[in-house]
Amino acid sequence: MAGSLGRARDGRPAPAKPVCDEDVGPNVVRGLRVVSGEVYDGWEAVYRDNVDRIYRLMFVKVGNRVDAEDLTAEVFLAALGPLRVSASVGEVRAYLLATARTVLAGYWRRTLGCQITTIDDDYPQPAGVEGPVSDAPQRAEAVLAGLPEQYRRILQLRFLDSCSVKQAAAELGVSVANAKVLQYRALRRAARLGEEGSTDDCA
Amino acid sequence: MTAREVRRFVDDLLRGRRTKPFHAAEADLAELRTAITLRTARVGGDAPGEEFLSGLHRRLAAELGDPRPTGNVTPATGGTRRRFIQGASVAAAAAAIGAVGEHVLADSPGADTRTDNPQADVTLSPTLGAWRTVAASDDLLDGGVRAFDLGSVTGFVHRGNGRLRAVSGTCTHQGCRLQLDAAARRLDCPCHDTVFALTGELLRHQLPVAPRPLPRLAVREVHGAIQVYAPPAG
Numbered sequence: 001m002a003g004s005l006g007r008a009r010d011g012r013p014a015p016a017k018p019v020c021d022e023d024v025g026p027n028v029v030r031g032l033r034v035v036s037g038e039v040y041d042g043w044e045a046v047y048r049d050n051v052d053r054i055y056r057l058m059f060v061k062v063g064n065r066v067d068a069e070d071l072t073a074e075v076f077l078a079a080l081g082p083l084r085v086s087a088s089v090g091e092v093r094a095y096l097l098a099t100a101r102t103v104l105a106g107y108w109r110r111t112l113g114c115q116i117t118t119i120d121d122d123y124p125q126p127a128g129v130e131g132p133v134s135d136a137p138q139r140a141e142a143v144l145a146g147l148p149e150q151y152r153r154i155l156q157l158r159f160l161d162s163c164s165v166k167q168a169a170a171e172l173g174v175s176v177a178n179a180k181v182l183q184y185r186a187l188r189r190a191a192r193l194g195e196e197g198s199t200d201d202c203a
Numbered sequence: 204m205t206a207r208e209v210r211r212f213v214d215d216l217l218r219g220r221r222t223k224p225f226h227a228a229e230a231d232l233a234e235l236r237t238a239i240t241l242r243t244a245r246v247g248g249d250a251p252g253e254e255f256l257s258g259l260h261r262r263l264a265a266e267l268g269d270p271r272p273t274g275n276v277t278p279a280t281g282g283t284r285r286r287f288i289q290g291a292s293v294a295a296a297a298a299a300i301g302a303v304g305e306h307v308l309a310d311s312p313g314a315d316t317r318t319d320n321p322q323a324d325v326t327l328s329p330t331l332g333a334w335r336t337v338a339a340s341d342d343l344l345d346g347g348v349r350a351f352d353l354g355s356v357t358g359f360v361h362r363g364n365g366r367l368r369a370v371s372g373t374c375t376h377q378g379c380r381l382q383l384d385a386a387a388r389r390l391d392c393p394c395h396d397t398v399f400a401l402t403g404e405l406l407r408h409q410l411p412v413a414p415r416p417l418p419r420l421a422v423r424e425v426h427g428a429i430q431v432y433a434p435p436a437g
Contacts, residue, residue, distance in 0.1 A: 043263065043267055044260075047259075047260060047263060051251065051256060051259070052250075052251060055249075055250075055251040055255075056249045056250070056251075059243060059249045060243045060249060061239070062222075062239065063216050063238065063239035063240075063241075063242035063243045064215070064216050064219060064220075064221075064222060064242070065219050065252075066219060066220065066221050067221060067222055068251075069251070069252075069255045069259075070221070072251070072255075072259065073259050073262065076259060076263055077262070077263065077266060078377070080263060080266075080267060081266070081267065082412045083412070084412065087411070091411060094411060095411035095412065098395075098410065098411060102377055102394065102395070105394075106377075110224055111222060111223075111224045111225075112224070112225065112226070112227035112232075112235070113226050113227060114227055114232060116227075116232050116235055116236045116239070117236060117239060136240050136241075136243040136244040137244045139240050139244070140240050140241050140244035141244070143237065143240070143241075144241075155241055158217060159217065159238070159241035159242050159244070159245070160241065160244060160245040161245070162217070162245065184210065187213065187234055187237060187238060187241075188234055190237050190241070191233035191234040191236070191237040192233070194233070194236075194237050194240065
């Protein structure tokens with residue numbers, strides 16, 4: 001069983017092969033990048049150049065493929081219509097980011113009544129480079145490292161390796177009911193570990 | 204007790220299902236956020252699927268009035284910059300661009316812009332409307348402002364220089380509810396610091412694209428009541 005977390009970028013240690021994860025996203029061929037300061041050729045160019053970045057950003061914020069897809073669609077449907085013809089690439093990206101921020105805020109207000117994740121003002125928008133680099137792997141690793149062994153393993157199996165409860169139970173040698181309880185307790189403990197000093201933006 | 208909802212939310216997250224709304228308690232938030240962090244830490248899970256990408260491309264093509272039958276994300280060839288506004292939506296897009304004029308992308312903080320445009324005079328005109336009382340005449344002296352909520356529309360009515368004016372109370376950017384700053388005699392959008400005049404004109408914004416002025420509502424004063432023409436509450 002793998003102990004380390006998977007990380008794809010930055011030349012850090014290669015990820016251990018997930019035990020159960022069959023839902024590893026496809027490698028998307030990115031569209032042509034446009035140098036900042038130029039303008040886009042049309043909405044398709046805007047879409048090609050930004051959809052990957054916006055999706056990844058949303059995914060990191062909601063943790064769920066379908067929700068991230070819904071929100072990405074919402075961003076583009078809202079933003080592309082009123083875009084000016086001659087807006088520069090940088091301006092368009094900033095506008096999309098501003099739209100994404102609002103869309104995410106609205107989503108959390110609707111879903112939980114509280115914004116549990118936000119897109120920060122200083123969110124990096126590197127021109128022509130990789131999409132958002134999430135610090136989730138580091139944060140997750142830090143949290144898991146602080147947990148007792150069984151707690152760490154159940155969360156690793158369920159969240160990172162996408163194992164079913166059944167698979168995780170078998171892996172840990174416990175009953176399915178025990179695995180469920182273990183998961184809830186582990187998550188609660190992990191939340192306490194990972195949430196020092198954080199605040200919520202609740203109305 | 205929201206423990207069950209939290210479990211369901213986490214379960215949906217793990218199964219890749221759409222999450223369902225519930226009113227989260229303060230104590231649940233850390234747990235939900237931790238679940239998201241753990242879930243997004245796995246390798247490769249953050250790339251969008253091809254099916255989604257081409258599906259959204261098709262939706263956008265339909266939405267933006269692109270007449271070309273496109274199913275794939277293909278590079279635009281020989282496109283002009285005018286391709287932003289093409290097909291069926293030319294007129295609408297041209298009007299929108301006209302409305303925002305030179306203020307588009309005036310995103311410097313505190314950008315002070317005004318939209319001197321005929322569109323400033325858009326009046327809300329419901330198909331099925333009725334005159335509905337929003338205030339008593341005595342309650343709205345000259346210089347006064349009152350908020351109203353008719354269920355179907357919210358807005359603000361004010362009397363200035365002996366003239367009544369009513370405007371929608373919903374920001375034209377993304378629909379946030381405007382708040383009255385009575386002292387400054389203006390309407391503030393809580394979402395993006397956009398500011399409108401009581402007459403509906405845009406006074407200030409920090410958005411890349413200037414939002415339209417607020418639609419007006421027809422307003423009249425009869426038998427000691429101030430009324431606006433609005434749709435029924437439903």
